[in-house]
Amino acid sequence: MSPSGAEFIRQIKSQIAQVDPGEVHETLSSSGNGSGPIALIDVRESEEVERGLIPGAKHVPRGHLESRIEGAVPDRSQRVVLYCASGNRSALAAKTLEELGYENVQSMTGGYTLWKDRGYKVEVPKVLTPEQRERYSRHMLVPEIGPEGQQKMLDAKVLLLGAGGLGSPTALYLAAGGIGTIGIVDDDVVDLSNLQRQVIHTTDRIGTPKVDSAEEAMKAINPDVDVVKYETRLDASNIMEIIAGYDVIVDGVDNFPTRYLLNDASVRLKIPVVSASILGFDGQLSVFAPYEGPCYRCLYPVPPPAELAPSCGANGVLGVLPGTMGLLQATEVIKLITGAGEPLIGRLLLYEALGATFTELKVRRDPECAICSREPDEISDEELGVFPDYEAFCAAAG
Amino acid sequence: MATVRIPPVLRPSVGGVKEVAADGDNVGAVLRALTDQHPATQSQIFAEGGELNRYVNVYLNDEDVRVLGGLDTEVGSDDVLVILPAMAGG
Numbered sequence: 001m002s003p004s005g006a007e008f009i010r011q012i013k014s015q016i017a018q019v020d021p022g023e024v025h026e027t028l029s030s031s032g033n034g035s036g037p038i039a040l041i042d043v044r045e046s047e048e049v050e051r052g053l054i055p056g057a058k059h060v061p062r063g064h065l066e067s068r069i070e071g072a073v074p075d076r077s078q079r080v081v082l083y084c085a086s087g088n089r090s091a092l093a094a095k096t097l098e099e100l101g102y103e104n105v106q107s108m109t110g111g112y113t114l115w116k117d118r119g120y121k122v123e124v125p126k127v128l129t130p131e132q133r134e135r136y137s138r139h140m141l142v143p144e145i146g147p148e149g150q151q152k153m154l155d156a157k158v159l160l161l162g163a164g165g166l167g168s169p170t171a172l173y174l175a176a177g178g179i180g181t182i183g184i185v186d187d188d189v190v191d192l193s194n195l196q197r198q199v200i201h202t203t204d205r206i207g208t209p210k211v212d213s214a215e216e217a218m219k220a221i222n223p224d225v226d227v228v229k230y231e232t233r234l235d236a237s238n239i240m241e242i243i244a245g246y247d248v249i250v251d252g253v254d255n256f257p258t259r260y261l262l263n264d265a266s267v268r269l270k271i272p273v274v275s276a277s278i279l280g281f282d283g284q285l286s287v288f289a290p291y292e293g294p295c296y297r298c299l300y301p302v303p304p305p306a307e308l309a310p311s312c313g314a315n316g317v318l319g320v321l322p323g324t325m326g327l328l329q330a331t332e333v334i335k336l337i338t339g340a341g342e343p344l345i346g347r348l349l350l351y352e353a354l355g356a357t358f359t360e361l362k363v364r365r366d367p368e369c370a371i372c373s374r375e376p377d378e379i380s381d382e383e384l385g386v387f388p389d390y391e392a393f394c395a396a397a398g
Numbered sequence: 399m400a401t402v403r404i405p406p407v408l409r410p411s412v413g414g415v416k417e418v419a420a421d422g423d424n425v426g427a428v429l430r431a432l433t434d435q436h437p438a439t440q441s442q443i444f445a446e447g448g449e450l451n452r453y454v455n456v457y458l459n460d461e462d463v464r465v466l467g468g469l470d471t472e473v474g475s476d477d478v479l480v481i482l483p484a485m486a487g488g
Contacts, residue, residue: 142417166488173412251488259486277485280406284485300484304453308442317487339444350482355416356463361480 009088016094019106021115024081028056034264037074039080043093044112046147049084052122054115057083058148061092069097069142076102081116083108122301126151132224136178149338150178154224156337157181159246161234163210164188165322166252166276166329168200173330175218175225183220183228185242186210196318234258239265240312250332251275252326256303261385263288263296268376268384274344275333276325281318281353283325286344286363287332290372293345298366321353400428400473403480405436411438424457426469428479443481455482 003011007087019185024038031037040054043062044179053059058072062084073080077093080102082090090107097105107116116122128136128147139145145153158179160167164187174182190201190211198210205213211229219224230242234253239261251262251273259275266273272289275296288295328349335341350359367373400417406411413419419437422428429450433440445451449469457480458462463471473479 036450037399092427164488221488234417253450254486254488256484256486277487282406282485300453303471303486304483308453309486315487322488348482350480352416359460359480361482362462364462364465 009091013091013093013107016091016098018087018104018269019081019194020108020116021108021110021120021124024108024340025115025118025120025329030107034275035091037079039078041069041072041080041082041093042084042112043046043082043090044084048112050115050127052124054083054112055123057120065096066100068101068143069102071146073102076100077104077393079104079106081106081108084111086113087111091285101174109396119295122265126155128154134176135222139177143337144340145334149340152337152339153178153334154271156248157246157248158333158337159185159243160252160388161250161258162184162252162254163200163214164194164252164254164324165197165278165317167214167250168179168198168355169217169323169326170250170330170333171200172221173213173327177228177334178222179319179331179333180224181226181228183242184211184214185230185232185234187231187233187384197317197322199323200396212215230259234261235380236261239384240269243271244269248336249273250329250333251327256309257385259296260303264371264379264384264386266290267372268379270376272336274329274336276327276329276383278317278321281321283350283351283353284320285325285328285332285351286347287336289336289343289345290376294363294365295372297371298369299348299363301366301387318353321351324351324353399418399475401478402428403478404431405481406485407483408439408481410441411428411442419452420439422473424455424467424469424473425471425479428473431451441452453483456480 002234027038040057042049042057042059043060049059060072061066082093083091087107087109094105094107136150139150140147156179158174160171163184188207190206190210191211192206194201201213202215209231211231215227215229218227243265249266249271253259265288271340276285332344335343346363348361348363371379399421402418402420404416406417418432420428420431422431430442443454458466458471459478
């Protein structure tokens with residue numbers, strides 16, 4: 001005779017390992033914030049999790065366990081603790097994980113209810129609205145992003161330097177993807193010659209400040225996004241004030257002085273920069289994460305002279321190229337915010353459109369770097385963006 | 399012969415091509431073979447003292463020669479040298 005449901009669960013519980021909430025609490029507390037040595041998985045339904053969960057837990061509903069657990073816990077040898085409301089569903093889930101090859105799985109006895117009754121800390125997660133769940137539904141389905149990654153994106157503040165060739169596609173896709181706050185710095189107005197590549201702007205907005213035009217386009221795609229406009233040119237007097245508080249900066253500026261200035265200020269504030277540059281049919285891309293990897297000055301200690309510095313004058317570029325490079329930047333931004341994948345830190349990606357080739361080069365931290373070899377508070381205001389005679393070079397090149 | 403990848407800003411100095419084959423046992427020799435073939439590249443790659451200009455990065459395959467043996471780094475016939483200047487276009 002088939003066992004009753006209760007009997008079945010009892011049998012499963014005898015076959016799997018269980019752990020008391022007290023031990024889980026102690027292990028989590030001793031490892032600091034976050035899951036540390038334990039991957040803590042909440043297998044309850046979304047409606048239950050919305051009312052509260054254990055801090056550091058990842059939500060993988062039992063109904064999606066088999067398809068999503070690898071995204072949450074890729075390493076099958078990692079210790080996994082599962083919990084539900086009372087310890088029954090998590091016991092069944094533990095059995096499933098063992099069958100999937102997870103080697104160290106435990107079900108927390110008494111579940112969330114007992115954890116809470118013991119007075120251990122819980123938190124109420126920010127919840128996506130039904131409209132957001134629909135809008136970002138394709139992100140929800142990607143294990144590397146999911147509701148948690150989407151919430152990180154909605155909480156994130158990203159600053160775009162330039163609403164031009166690179167900034168246009170980056171802004172459009174970051175807005176569409178639900179980056180909560182997007183700052184844009186640009187002091188230019190939309191010009192007819194921009195429209196071959198700066199796809200965020202339109203013919204009827206020629207003459208409009210680029211920050212206003214970009215805001216209109218982003219808001220039209222996604223009213224969720226808070227757009228912060230800086231209709232100004234970055235310089236040493238305003239950069240610290242503008243960039244402070246942003247989580248990631250996207251460098252798409254068209255000149256060397258601002259690139260060096262940005263580097264020095266971002267190192268001082270320890271803000272990662274997703275950097276790209278373009279010329280003709282060629283693009284370069286890297287992520288400069290201060291003190292974690294090299295900075296821009298480690299890669300390029302000094303700028304090239306005017307004859308080799310095409311940014312000084314008007315130069316041609318294939319209209320599609322900033323689209324390609326700008327979207328690679330947007331991808332790196334989302335990776336940094338969600339923690340998904342391997343960001344392009346310490347690597348420089350070269351794209352050559354005519355040959356359709358990608359080349360990856362290693363970039364090392366320079367132990368003698370003028371900026372990032374020192375502590376942030378040792379970098380003075382006077383040093384930000386300094387390099388010799390650059391204004392003269394640019395003036396000579398026209 | 400090693401292959402030298404030419405960046406866009408230097409292409410006018412080498413007849414517009416993206417790659418040049420150049421002979422030499424080490425990085426310095428390969429680059430000098432390049433500048434011998436295309437003298438217009440000389441002042442763009444080398445400083446007056448014969449060392450690499452600081453604003454020019456040279457990679458042997460995927461590694462910066464500054465962290466290898468500099469101009470003395472050995473080069474094989476299948477190797478690729480990448481000359482890379484900073485670009486600022488956006």
